[in-house]
Amino acid sequence: MPKAELHIHLEGSIHPHTLLELATKNGTALNARDLAGVERLFRYDSFLGFLDVYRACARCLIQGEDFERVAYEMAVDLAEQNVRYAEVMLSPAQHMQRNMDFDEILGGVAAGFARAHAERGIVCKPAFDFGRQFSLQEALRAVELAQDGMRYGVVAFSIGGDEANYPPEPFVEVFAVAKAVGLHVMAHAGEVAGANSVRGAIEMLGVDRIGHGFRVLEDPELTQILARRGDITFDVCPTSNLLTGVIPLISAHPLRQMFDAGLPITLNSDDPTLFNTTLTNEFMLAAEHFNFNVDEICKVALQSIRGAFMPAAERAALLSSFKHEQAALREELGI
Ligand code: ADE
Ligand code: ZN
Numbered sequence: 001m002p003k004a005e006l007h008i009h010l011e012g013s014i015h016p017h018t019l020l021e022l023a024t025k026n027g028t029a030l031n032a033r034d035l036a037g038v039e040r041l042f043r044y045d046s047f048l049g050f051l052d053v054y055r056a057c058a059r060c061l062i063q064g065e066d067f068e069r070v071a072y073e074m075a076v077d078l079a080e081q082n083v084r085y086a087e088v089m090l091s092p093a094q095h096m097q098r099n100m101d102f103d104e105i106l107g108g109v110a111a112g113f114a115r116a117h118a119e120r121g122i123v124c125k126p127a128f129d130f131g132r133q134f135s136l137q138e139a140l141r142a143v144e145l146a147q148d149g150m151r152y153g154v155v156a157f158s159i160g161g162d163e164a165n166y167p168p169e170p171f172v173e174v175f176a177v178a179k180a181v182g183l184h185v186m187a188h189a190g191e192v193a194g195a196n197s198v199r200g201a202i203e204m205l206g207v208d209r210i211g212h213g214f215r216v217l218e219d220p221e222l223t224q225i226l227a228r229r230g231d232i233t234f235d236v237c238p239t240s241n242l243l244t245g246v247i248p249l250i251s252a253h254p255l256r257q258m259f260d261a262g263l264p265i266t267l268n269s270d271d272p273t274l275f276n277t278t279l280t281n282e283f284m285l286a287a288e289h290f291n292f293n294v295d296e297i298c299k300v301a302l303q304s305i306r307g308a309f310m311p312a313a314e315r316a317a318l319l320s321s322f323k324h325e326q327a328a329l330r331e332e333l334g335i
Contacts, residue, residue: 012271071112227262233307
């Protein structure tokens with residue numbers, strides 16, 4: 001089935017062997033010496049423990065060629081799953097801290113995406129995901145860098161990181177500037193904090209998409225309003241939520257409740273190599289653990305085109321080809 005992925009982090013998509021090679025090449029401290037060590041590193045005792053590992057991966061990327069390599073490898077991984085379009089977050093604060101040159105970073109990312117496009121036809125667009133624990137001043141600088149990055153295809157600005165200790169409201173001005181310069185906006189919310197965090201991201205920051213967002217269900221009234229409105233897409237990442245410990249068991253994930261409540265949802269891998277998952281695997285989970293039938297799987301796959309940050313004509317063309325391909329596949333398989 002053709003798919004799109006809207007919630008995936010570049011720094012969370014590095015192949016374990018690539019990570020080891022980059023750490024050695026760049027002399028970066030990494031708490032793993034071999035593949036078995038990386039496997040141990042990629043087990044998390046808490047959400048904040050996960051963020052530490054994510055940051056350690058980000059620190060292994062130093063040169064433009066490193067970004068080119070991981071962007072290319074990630075895009076090929078996606079293309080092999082029949083993903084046609086992806087929006088890929090980078091964490092600017094991690095790289096700003098090390099005074100890195102964003103022309104070199106984004107030039108590398110764009111080159112990696114262009115090579116994958118030429119070979120496999122997949123389209124990938126970069127987005128910035130700013131770690132909310134950094135300062136507002138740095139956030140404004142990150143928006144400037146994102147605006148500058150629009151010539152490399154940057155489409156959106158987002159906040160991620162430590163949601164529990166850093167609510168969305170202080171970022172009002174940052175998001176107003178991001179929107180004013182023509183960036184789309186989204187936020188990780190309702191992943192580690194409750195429904196108020198989702199409300200804040202929507203009402204104060206004006207986001208069109210929420211990363212995760214499952215804790216919105218703690219506020220049935222807000223859930224109902226958002227289901228009726230239908231204009232905010234929830235990018236859900238079930239395996240991520242299990243492995244960062246924000247849900248205790250996969251069966252406790254409210255994916256089915258979100259869908260049944262009428263919220264527009266997409267499925268995503270978030271940090272595929274850090275969680276040893278793929279987008280295909282997330283769809284398999286929906287079918288096998290959450291009893292999504294063929295109609296429901298098709299609807300979720302189309303939502304990732306409806307929620308994508310792309311021009312209306314491209315959206316209409318991609319929606320139409322996804323619908324045709326879904327129909328042809330169903331015919332062929334008799335489902
Ligand atoms: N950065 C990478 N993955 C993240 C997640 N699941 N939540 C917040 N920030 C992240
Ligand atoms: Zn994320």
